[in-house]
Amino acid sequence: MGSPMYRQIAESLREQIESGKLKPGQQLPTELELREEYNASRNTVRDAIKWLMNLDLVETRPGQGTFVVQKIAPFATTLSGDPGSGDGVIYQSQVSKEGRTPSSTAPQVEIQNAMSAVAVELRLSEGTQVVSRHEKRYIDGTPWSLQTSFYLRGFAAQGAETLLFADDISGGAVKYLNESLGLRQVGYRDWITVRSPNATEAEFFKLPADGRVAVFENFRTAFDQTGSPMRVTVTVFPTDRNQFIFEIGDVPGPQPSTEDHKS
Amino acid sequence: MGSPMYRQIAESLREQIESGKLKPGQQLPTELELREEYNASRNTVRDAIKWLMNLDLVETRPGQGTFVVQKIAPFATTLSGDPGSGDGVIYQSQVSKEGRTPSSTAPQVEIQNAMSAVAVELRLSEGTQVVSRHEKRYIDGTPWSLQTSFYLRGFAAQGAETLLFADDISGGAVKYLNESLGLRQVGYRDWITVRSPNATEAEFFKLPADGRVAVFENFRTAFDQTGSPMRVTVTVFPTDRNQFIFEIGDVPGPQPSTEDHKS
DNA sequence: GGGTATTTGTCCGTATGTATT
DNA sequence: AAATACATACGGACAAATACC
Numbered sequence: 001m002g003s004p005m006y007r008q009i010a011e012s013l014r015e016q017i018e019s020g021k022l023k024p025g026q027q028l029p030t031e032l033e034l035r036e037e038y039n040a041s042r043n044t045v046r047d048a049i050k051w052l053m054n055l056d057l058v059e060t061r062p063g064q065g066t067f068v069v070q071k072i073a074p075f076a077t078t079l080s081g082d083p084g085s086g087d088g089v090i091y092q093s094q095v096s097k098e099g100r101t102p103s104s105t106a107p108q109v110e111i112q113n114a115m116s117a118v119a120v121e122l123r124l125s126e127g128t129q130v131v132s133r134h135e136k137r138y139i140d141g142t143p144w145s146l147q148t149s150f151y152l153r154g155f156a157a158q159g160a161e162t163l164l165f166a167d168d169i170s171g172g173a174v175k176y177l178n179e180s181l182g183l184r185q186v187g188y189r190d191w192i193t194v195r196s197p198n199a200t201e202a203e204f205f206k207l208p209a210d211g212r213v214a215v216f217e218n219f220r221t222a223f224d225q226t227g228s229p230m231r232v233t234v235t236v237f238p239t240d241r242n243q244f245i246f247e248i249g250d251v252p253g254p255q256p257s258t259e260d261h262k263s
Numbered sequence: 264m265g266s267p268m269y270r271q272i273a274e275s276l277r278e279q280i281e282s283g284k285l286k287p288g289q290q291l292p293t294e295l296e297l298r299e300e301y302n303a304s305r306n307t308v309r310d311a312i313k314w315l316m317n318l319d320l321v322e323t324r325p326g327q328g329t330f331v332v333q334k335i336a337p338f339a340t341t342l343s344g345d346p347g348s349g350d351g352v353i354y355q356s357q358v359s360k361e362g363r364t365p366s367s368t369a370p371q372v373e374i375q376n377a378m379s380a381v382a383v384e385l386r387l388s389e390g391t392q393v394v395s396r397h398e399k400r401y402i403d404g405t406p407w408s409l410q411t412s413f414y415l416r417g418f419a420a421q422g423a424e425t426l427l428f429a430d431d432i433s434g435g436a437v438k439y440l441n442e443s444l445g446l447r448q449v450g451y452r453d454w455i456t457v458r459s460p461n462a463t464e465a466e467f468f469k470l471p472a473d474g475r476v477a478v479f480e481n482f483r484t485a486f487d488q489t490g491s492p493m494r495v496t497v498t499v500f501p502t503d504r505n506q507f508i509f510e511i512g513d514v515p516g517p518q519p520s521t522e523d524h525k526s
Numbered sequence: 527g528g529g530t531a532t533t534t535g536t537c538c539g540t541a542t543g544t545a546t547t
Numbered sequence: 548a549a550a551t552a553c554a555t556a557c558g559g560a561c562a563a564a565t566a567c568c
Contacts (some may be wrong), residue, residue: 004536030552041538046553054317054473055459062553063546067421074456080343083512187512193337194425194457194502196318211318214457214502227515239457239477246509249346249450252490266557293533305556309534325534326565528568535563543555 006047006244009038013048017057017068028058028066056212056240072241075100075139079218080246083187085174087147087220089232100139107133109166111153113171118150121221121232129153133173136204144242149173149236155181173231174222185231191219194239203236205238213240268430272301274310280320280331291321291329319475319503335504338363340404342481343509346450348437354400363402364398370396372429374416384484384495394426396436399467406468408505410498412436418444436494437485446487448494454482457502468501476503 003011016022029037034045049066052058060066078094095102110132119126134148151173156163160180163169169176177183196211207213221232266274279285292300297308312329315321323329341357358365373395382389397411414436419426420513423443426432432439459474470476483496 006536032552042540044537047536049553051473060553062544063547063551065552077452079509080511109499181415185512187510187514189514190507190509190511191339192455192507192509194479210314216457227513244453244455246342246453246455247450248343248453249448249486250490251452251486252452269555295533306558307556310555312534323534324565325563326532328533530566530568532566533564536561538560539558541555541557543553545551545553547549547551 005038005040006044006051009034009040009045009048010051012038013052014055014057017052022068024068024070026068027064028068030065039198055218064211071178074241074243075144076243076245077237078245078247079190080248085172087149087235093209095139101141102137102139102144103141104135107135107168109133109164111164112150114150117219118232118234121219121231122150122152124152131156133163145235145237146201146204147233149231149233151177151231160198177230183230185222186225188220188222191221192244193217197236197238201236207238207240213238216242216244218244268301268303268389269307269310269314272297272303272308273314275301276311276315277318280315285331287331287333289331290327291331293328317475322471337504337506338407339506339508340500341508341510342453345512347448348435358402364404365400365402365407366404367398367400370398370429370431372396372427374427375413377413380482381495381497383416384482385413385492387415394419396426408498408500409464409467410496412494412496414440414494440493446493448485449488451483451485454484455507456480456482460499460501464499470501470503476501478502479505479507481507 013022013028022028025060028034028049031042031045031049034040034048049058049060053060056069058066059069061259063143074224075095075098080256088163089193106216111129112132113131114122114124116126118124118130119128122128122130124130130153131151134146136143137145137147151160151163155177160177161216162176162180163173174185178185194214194216197205197207197215201207201215202209205215207242216235216237216239218233218235218237219236222231222233224230265523266291276285276291281354285291291297291312294305294308294312297303297311298305301308305434312321312323314321319332321329322332340354354365361376374392375395376390377385379389379440381387381393382391385391385393387393392417395411397409398412399405399406400410414423414426418440421444422439425443428434436446441448455480457477460468460470460476460478462472464470464478465472468476468478470478479498479500479502481496481498481500483498484492485494485496487493
């Protein structure tokens with residue numbers, strides 16, 4: 001083997017984890033014990049553990065020990081649906097259907113200058129004013145997603161004043177915009193990327209401060225009957241507990257179970 | 264500040280990167296120089312750099328130095344489309360449309376026992392035989408995705424022998440199954456997750472051997488006119504160069520540009 | 527090709543701090 | 548308070564990769 005010692009130690013431990021000899025949640029030998037077992041220095045053993053930590057196979061708890069990670073039961077979100085329904089309503093009904101309890105904070109409403117990506121989606125020049133409505137969403141009390149919707153500033157002036165109130169819009173914003181401005185949502189485009197979380201997101205989702213766990217960022221641009229973008233919704237989900245489902249054409253239910261699998 | 268020294272050094276460098284003082288591709292000071300600049304030991308400086316590496320802000324090249332990462336120009340795949348078209352055909356036309364050149368290896372065909380996740384999707388008991396067709400896909404010569412399609416073993420016996428040949432099926436497998444067996448694809452379900460790459464994937468995509476860059480895993484289950492699953496396609500894409508787009512209802516083209524953005 | 531300087535990678539030992547039990 | 552276990556920080560030595568002459 002030409003590979004360095006810490007990799008060999010990591011490999012040995014990895015095999016024990018993946019073979020099930022070390023089970024999820026179980027404590028690994030301490031650094032001192034591993035040091036004797038593999039005839040290496042403590043620092044080298046620590047390098048092996050850091051490697052496994054980057055692979056999301058183990059986690060360390062100061063004062064306690066090193067443990068095999070427990071995978072979080074993932075939550076699957078179906079992004080396809082009725083082209084005319086709002087996101088909040090869909091998400092909510094979907095979560096309830098799985099017997100979990102959703103909740104969210106009251107929206108935090110601000111008037112901002114549109115940042116680059118939002119301006120592009122709404123076809124505005126960068127810096128144009130938009131109304132931003134930000135919510136934190138939870139499932140069964142644990143942080144699930146951070147969502148911000150952006151609307152043209154003009155909507156509020158043209159009769160949709162409720163957009164500026166820091167309350168849930170009962171029945172959903174889509175329905176409200178239809179009633180107040182005659183805007184009908186006829187379709188949307190979802191755009192999904194993965195990136196490292198920023199500090200705010202890492203803290204809210206209780207993700208490790210290093211960038212190990214990435215987040216999904218979903219841009220949903222909704223279009224009205226004239227083909228103009230009427231809203232952009234940006235939602236951030238941790239990748240370690242979320243999956244997405246899209247259904248096209250005739251698809252029989254129910255959704256598949258979300259169990260683990262390997263290739 | 265109660266934070267450890269290596270975090271402070273990392274923070275200082277992070278600010279220089281995000282403010283643009285250190286530009287993408289540019290070399291950072293060497294470990295020796297940083298050691299003097301921050302009055303820390305070489306190992307402490309290295310810890311700071313490892314931290315930035317986990318955040319995907321820098322990369323190290325042995326014998327050369329440490330550099331600010333260059334983001335790869337992402338490629339966006341639209342997963343919604345004609346419910347009756349095959350994946351290969353869609354992917355191909357889509358890539359060509361953006362002026363990039365797709366290519367793929369000849370399929371590697373095997374008869375396997377269905378692994379857990381595939382068996383569930385195809386509604387088989389685990390271990391049932393399936394035909395697996397595996398391809399490597401490239402865009403402009405760089406590795407783009409690994410794709411494996413699974414079909415019932417019985418299909419080949421019932422008149423779709425071409426499934427067993429290690430050649431591209433001209434016109435696509437969907438069309439072929441329609442002509443040979445009368446199976447019509449009427450819809451599909453895409454299921455998207457993110458996980459660490461395995462060793463094979465890391466090597467093919469030239470991803471760093473530690474698990475820094477995750478991969479998308481897309482399970483596409485296609486259904487025929489009787490509502491039965493007729494195929495499962497598993498495609499793996501690196502998250503650092505891929506994005507997905509789904510369109511529901513009436514959505515005006517073209518797709519948005521895939522430029523970078525921050526929240 | 528060979529040799530040398532530079533730079534990061536691996537490995538060791540030690541000391542001290544911090545979190546948990 | 549004491550013991551245990553991981554976290555931070557230092558110093559040193561040699562290996563391996565790269566670039567340059």
